[in-house]
Amino acid sequence: MIAAFALILVCQLFGEVISELFDLPVPGPVIGLGLLFIGLIVKRHPPKVLTDAADNLLIHFSLLFVPAGVGVVTQLDRLRGDWLPITAALIFSTLLAMVLTALLMSKLLPKPKASVSDGDAK
Amino acid sequence: MGETDITQLWVYLSTKPLTGLTITLVAYSIGFWLYQKTDRNPVCNPVVIAIALIALLLESTDTPYATYFEGAQFVHFLLGPATVALAVPLFRQMETLKRALPVIIFGVLFGSLVASVSTVVLAWILGASPETLASLAPKSVTTPVAMGIADEIGGVPALTAVCVIATGIVGATLGPMVMNLARLKDWRARGFAMGVAAHGIGTARAFQVNETAGAFSGLAMGLNTLATALTLPFLWHWFFG
Numbered sequence: 001m002i003a004a005f006a007l008i009l010v011c012q013l014f015g016e017v018i019s020e021l022f023d024l025p026v027p028g029p030v031i032g033l034g035l036l037f038i039g040l041i042v043k044r045h046p047p048k049v050l051t052d053a054a055d056n057l058l059i060h061f062s063l064l065f066v067p068a069g070v071g072v073v074t075q076l077d078r079l080r081g082d083w084l085p086i087t088a089a090l091i092f093s094t095l096l097a098m099v100l101t102a103l104l105m106s107k108l109l110p111k112p113k114a115s116v117s118d119g120d121a122k
Numbered sequence: 123m124g125e126t127d128i129t130q131l132w133v134y135l136s137t138k139p140l141t142g143l144t145i146t147l148v149a150y151s152i153g154f155w156l157y158q159k160t161d162r163n164p165v166c167n168p169v170v171i172a173i174a175l176i177a178l179l180l181e182s183t184d185t186p187y188a189t190y191f192e193g194a195q196f197v198h199f200l201l202g203p204a205t206v207a208l209a210v211p212l213f214r215q216m217e218t219l220k221r222a223l224p225v226i227i228f229g230v231l232f233g234s235l236v237a238s239v240s241t242v243v244l245a246w247i248l249g250a251s252p253e254t255l256a257s258l259a260p261k262s263v264t265t266p267v268a269m270g271i272a273d274e275i276g277g278v279p280a281l282t283a284v285c286v287i288a289t290g291i292v293g294a295t296l297g298p299m300v301m302n303l304a305r306l307k308d309w310r311a312r313g314f315a316m317g318v319a320a321h322g323i324g325t326a327r328a329f330q331v332n333e334t335a336g337a338f339s340g341l342a343m344g345l346n347t348l349a350t351a352l353t354l355p356f357l358w359h360w361f362f363g
Contacts, residue, residue: 026270029205030267060150089240105225
């Protein structure tokens with residue numbers, strides 16, 4: 001378990017170093033995600049300790065958002081000043097992106113295997 | 123104990139990191155309990171409840187956010203490793219990825235662009251300040267990454283965190299209704315769109331409704347994290363740099 005956490009931290013650390021060294025606009029943890037993903041593809045069968053550690057970190061993923069979210073108390077003035085554009089963007093853009101993406105994907109995704117064989121009959 | 127004693131005790135306790143950490147876990151537990159009590163009603167989101175409770179406590183006791191964060195930073199720190207850990211559920215979708223890779227990459231890039239461009243354009247028309255625009259732009263990506271992107275392009279990470287969480291809640295509650303109106307029935311497409319537009323909060327919701335939708339949502343969320351982190355800062359500097 002400790003080794004698995006260490007591996008995750010090493011990926012993040014390398015990610016931070018790469019981001020800093022090459023002055024990339026991509027946050028270190030995302031590069032770490034990429035590094036671990038490449039590692040998993042190379043390894044093919046990731047050890048159970050690693051997948052367990054990752055799953056444990058992600059079960060309460062939403063808890064980890066709380067401290068940052070409480071930062072809302074430092075932003076009350078800005079929220080008051082820009083409440084209309086913020087509210088409009090939050091609702092309209094989110095739903096627009098969702099519906100357009102769903103429409104696109106329902107057209108483009110290959111039909112599941114079952115319905116492909118159904119389709120042979122037509 | 124007189125009121126001054128209690129005030130003094132709070133002044134003493136609030137400077138201890140233990141207090142901020144404890145408050146965070148207790149508030150989240152209350153939120154999670156309520157969420158389960160209401161049959162996992164997305165309106166009773168545990169994150170929202172926890173944030174509201176803690177914000178009220180800080181405001182009513184005049185405790186600065188920085189003091190609270192001294193304890194809460196231990197929870198906040200885990201966002202980095204948890205982001206790295208997203209590689210594991212992403213890897214589990216490898217089979218799907220291999221089968222429809224070009225379509226999936228196209229879909230993620232499309233959704234990521236629609237989300238950020240429509241956000242920035244709409245908020246700009248309605249007169250948002252430049253810092254607010256930069257803070258809103260990455261709102262469909264999971265919080266730690268969105269905060270990193272916002273910081274990169276001149277936004278306010280704390281405001282981004284609030285917007286990201288609100289985006290997830292809007293997507294998870296109103297999204298399914300709108301997709302029903304658009305007569306979208308393919309669970310794969312619905313889940314995928316949920317993950318692109320409403321990140322982890324949407325994915326959690328998708329898993330409760332349909333296993334396939336959940337898997338596609340997780341896949342789309344992970345790839346959208348990468349796609350937006352890789353494209354948005356470049357686009358931003360290109361347009362506004």
